[in-house]
Amino acid sequence: MKKRISMILVGSLLLASFNDVKADLLKEQSDKVESFTSEDSIMNNATGKESVKPVKFPQYYQxxxxxxxxxxxxxxxKISGCVPTSLSMVLSVLKEEVTPVQVADYIYNTSTEMNTMFVGTSSDGAAAAIEHWGCNYRVINSKDDLKVALKSGNIVFGSVGHGLFVKGNGTHAIILSGYQNGKVHAIDPDNQEKTNKWYSIDEIWSQRSMAPEDNSVGGPFMVISK
Incomplete structure (x- = not known):
């Protein structure tokens, strides 16, 4: 009888131990699932570097x-439609399907901010279109601000000068989203070879437009949100 009781006791202890281990494993697995439920932001535990997936835009070309x-x-x-083309891709993701012509028509017909006093569209014109389609914008104030915005999964509209996307003295509008090891994913409304690729955030920030018309809202880069 004592032997049987001892065996039962040992069995109970083993079962309890097994259940504890199982519970620990389930909790560990649950923690892992919770850590990766967001498809937009993933922390690589091996390197400690954050990676945020870029937004998928419809690709339009000016x-x-x-x-x-x-x-x-x-x-x-073709020559100066980078702003309305870029904005149409962003608005098509955030609100509804919008074509570059719809955005260009609105800016040109309601203001003097497109191809009137200068070639292209000012950031004032871009801001007006953003608000017209029911979205909001916030001006990016620094490179660190840009990185934080991208790591948070935001869409950034920006105007850049000579460098990666511009050859010459002009400026050009692009879309930025995602973050990966100090790089950002860029959509170019003009160049098929340069669009849909990753670029250094430091390099893009150093090439931000200094043109007055691109900074009329306070800066050449802005977060666009619903």
């Missing part, structure tokens, strides 16, 4: 045959 030759004031979409 030189598209459907609207590239459409004229607005002193220029046309």
């Amino acid at each position: 030189a598209d045959a459907r609207w590239g030759s459409k004229r607005y004031g002193i220029s046309n979409m």
